[in-house]
Ligand SMILES: [Zn+2]
């Protein structure tokens with residue numbers, strides 16, 4: 001059988017979407033041990049290692065150093081390469097749609113909605129890409145520090161200052177080496193829009209995803225309808241076909257129809273692109289809905305999965321302030337390995353003096369001890385171990401405002417600093 005251009009388009013989309021899906025989602029715990037998880041390891045580790053090894057033998061590593069320079073440029077510098085790739089694909093698909101499908105779509109509702117919906121991805125792209133995601137500067141750092149409290153589980157109040165920015169990292173922020181700054185409530189750096197997704201543009205990012213989903217599903221529906229009407233016209237011109245059972249009536253007839261005119265192959269290609277890439281966008285949206293429901297960012301979900309592993313292994317300990325315990329009548333009988341409760345570390349004291357709200361009293365701190373006896377951080381002075389956590393369900397995520405809708409409200413109305 002001779003493959004037509006259309007077949008190549010379909011094969012390309014299927015392979016491309018599958019690879020993107022595996023690369024993006026294969027590392028999720030849900031896929032551990034499954035074929036998706038294994039394919040992720042294969043694509044991400046095994047194959048690159050093999051290529052590097054072969055390259056070393058053949059060219060002495062020249063190919064590897066040249067390509068990693070390119071990859072470095074694409075991944076570690078601000079650039080519009082991926083965004084342009086997306087924009088070109090979207091624009092070409094829409095242009096072909098308006099040329100070949102639009103004249104065959106009737107009905108004022110569709111004619112009104114199509115241009116409106118087609119513009120949405122561009123509009124939200126602009127907002128995500130050009131809204132300041134929440135860059136922490138020397139000027140606003142004090143206000144940023146007040147925005148979210150430290151939970152002392154994934155963000156530490158006595159934690160480090162940013163090595164590049166040289167100020168204290170606000171809770172929930174993360175330094176982005178591409179954007180060259182600490183970003184408030186940093187979700188992730190998105191090469192697709194050449195910007196970080198943070199406190200101020202996460203809402204637009206969600207709308208961007210939804211607008212793409214809308215274009216893809218609505219586009220699939222419209223292009224399919226156009227093709228189906230043509231199918232009926234060609235094979236049942238007398239109007240004998242009426243029921244959806246004719247959808248798949250004849251595979252051969254469909255193939256003939258698709259290849260009968262140039263516009264039918266174009267419309268079929270658009271339909272294929274739209275319907276085959278929409279699961280990818282749905283997966284993305286589902287992942288983010290899950291994060292919002294749990295009150296965490298992509299960055300935090302990685303931190304939480306580490307905490308979960310530690311907790312499941314019985315290595316997560318809660319330290320509490322002893323004075324507070326005494327006031328509440330806590331008998332301190334926990335697993336009680338005491339630290340020198342009397343002395344307060346000079347650095348912590350300095351912080352307390354500078355920021356009165358960072359009072360040590362009553363603060364709960366989670367600390368994990370690794371197998372080799374080292375800690376992820378040292379227990380703060382004046383605090384004692386009260387218990388060992390046996391699972392993540394015993395640990396409160398203070399950034400969760402109480403479910404999906406409350407978290408959406410917080411995302412939609414960020415405070416201005
Ligand atoms: Zn920084």
Ligand SMILES: [Zn+2]
Nearest residue numbers: 176179189196
């Ligand atoms: Zn960034």
